[in-house]
Amino acid sequence: MDRQKIKTFLTLGLVLLSCLVLFWGEQYLGKFSTRVLNLAAIFVILGASMNLVLGFTGMFSLGHAGFMCVGAYVSAILTMSPESKEMIYFMEPIISPLDKIHWPVFPAILTAGLVAAFFGFLIGFPALRLRDDYLAIATLGFGEIIRIIVTNTISITNGSLGLKNIPPIKSLWVYWGFAIATIWILKQLINSSWGYAFKAIRDNEIAAEAMGIDIFKHKLMSFTIGAFFAGLAGALMGHLITSVDPTMFRFLFTFQILLIIVLGGLGSLTGSVIAGVLVTVMMEVLRFVEQPMNLFGLQIPGIPGMRMVIFALLLLVVILFYRQGLMGTREFNWDWVLDKVGVGRRKEKGVGVDG
């Protein structure tokens, strides 16, 4: 059979398989596992979107938590019922048009992404004229500015008291649906001519400019799309936890996403998916090291924080032995699988698989 056809079948099969897995998960997994997996999906979206900015376009931006914050608040305010708004905003009532708005969840999540993208555009416009470390500092600052604004506009966001009673979403389908859609969109983007331009900018900005790539336009586009998905993830996070407050989105949160993409590999969506799931699930699995243990008759008292120590060690090992993260810049693709199982390879034009 034609290799291209096999690949199409395999892709369809994979989609079907993931549907089956989700269906099975929805039926038989406990609430706890579902919650952890949903959180993993959010981190996958975050990892993939930050990877677009940092790993594929080479912009060292640290404002991701700020865009999440925007997304989380937009979706929360749009979907909360007027009654709970009245109850929660007991210090200063919410301003006029917002108090009556009561949207369904899906349009609200998409709007959250769009508003975050708009903020990304606004911030990117001045900030993306900077490069390297300076960009990192500027975006870090902007992320914090967003958080401070949210803290201070009490009649819109309820300030530091935070919001609660956000309509919950529990289904695996929603979170993983968004995650899979994100990966698919980003993959299409990266394999488009824009994606090649992104990678050219990452590898050598001056050479890319000499080739006629509009650096600023492409950077701004990558940054805005990154902000869109960050906003989406923020909105989902709000619906998962059902309450938000500004302290959630401190810049330390951005480092957590950074951890995922460095672990997975800067410039690999596959890596972001693997690392996103790995980090979230491991964080819960590793809880046993904080429980008191009995090792060969040796009493070890439980020490809170041990999982973080183990994680730091893991990270050191990865950085030492896989300098480019688990996946480097490689992606999962069927050619590799088919080569392994020994299906004959027809002579094809070398389709640009990165790395």
Next chain:
Amino acid sequence: MFKKKYFTLIALLLVAAMALAGCGGGGAEKKEAAKDSASDVIKIGVFEPLTGTNAAGGEMTVEGIKLANQLFPEVNGKKVELVIVDNKSEKQEAANAVERLVSKDKVNVIIGSYGSSLSMAGGPIAKEAGIPVIGCSPTNPAVTLGNDYYFRVCFIDPFQGTVMANYAVEKLGAKTAAIIQDVQQDYSVGLSNYFEKAFKKLTNNENAIVAKVNYNTGDKDFSSQLTTVKAKNPDVIFAPGNFLECGILVEKARELGITVPILGGDTWEAEEFLSRVKNTKDIYFSTHFDADHPVTEMSTKFMEEYKKAYPGKQVNAFGALGFDAYILALDAIKRAGSADPQAIRDALAATKDFQGATGIITLDANGDATKTAIIKKVVDGKFAYEGKVEPK
């Protein structure tokens, strides 16, 4: 390829972030879990921040809970097992932790958490599972609002703010006040809000608050805020917030020649605060209990046992609140006569005149505690008992 120097930079950043997140948790060890069969034990889940930014408060609370567990290890003839999980001072972790407690560990009742936002993340999950939660020190009114399964043993921001306004007007004879609040802390904003309302009402003057200025957590320079306040010449200053920032603030205020009384909340009862304001006077704040004026027999007992169990440590309100949360849970189980979560919830809701270490607790319809507040002041470099205020 991606520039190499980034990897080094990122690696360093990440290790630093990890180290930050990991520190502050050491020392607290967990109770050896009893491996009895499920029916013979009653499980009490505890979710507290043992690592991350709130680790200090979480650890003090857990110390109190563990002490209570050592003193009262049994109820209804069954052994009580503590299941302590860390929530890393993060909301998503707090939600995971509560989900873990209710669906994996199958606890009968939950205690936690230090930090209102962490409690709000866990609340809805416990509510859905029908497991009652007793909060030790989340003071934000929103925590128990609309959640029939959340109770707490601490008093809430509205009460504390109102108490201080009463005190300022009735005892200090204040006619005007200025507020300096930490706009990032829900605690500070909440207290200020209710202080303002009560103060205006008591003085019958809409303009009684002559200045309301903000600062942010982590600020170290308060001269501009204090200059603004000084120019307005208020009778008292109300400045609730973290002990660290407030210590600097009060010290600076006295340096600038502001001599009017400065009032605060329960967070001020800390050595770090005292060391800064030692040489000043007219510093008042509300708190939960006083070592020399025990409110109940349980207070005396708690203080004796605490000193025995943790020699060299200052008896603190968070430990006492943790202690109270545990004994209240036990009391509710005893009154319910079973370990069924629904029965425990109903028993908790009916709590009246419960003798806790921090006072006599009655839970209202919201699940909030109404109890005695203690006013303390700084005298000769020490915290001294000033008086107590009964709930109205």
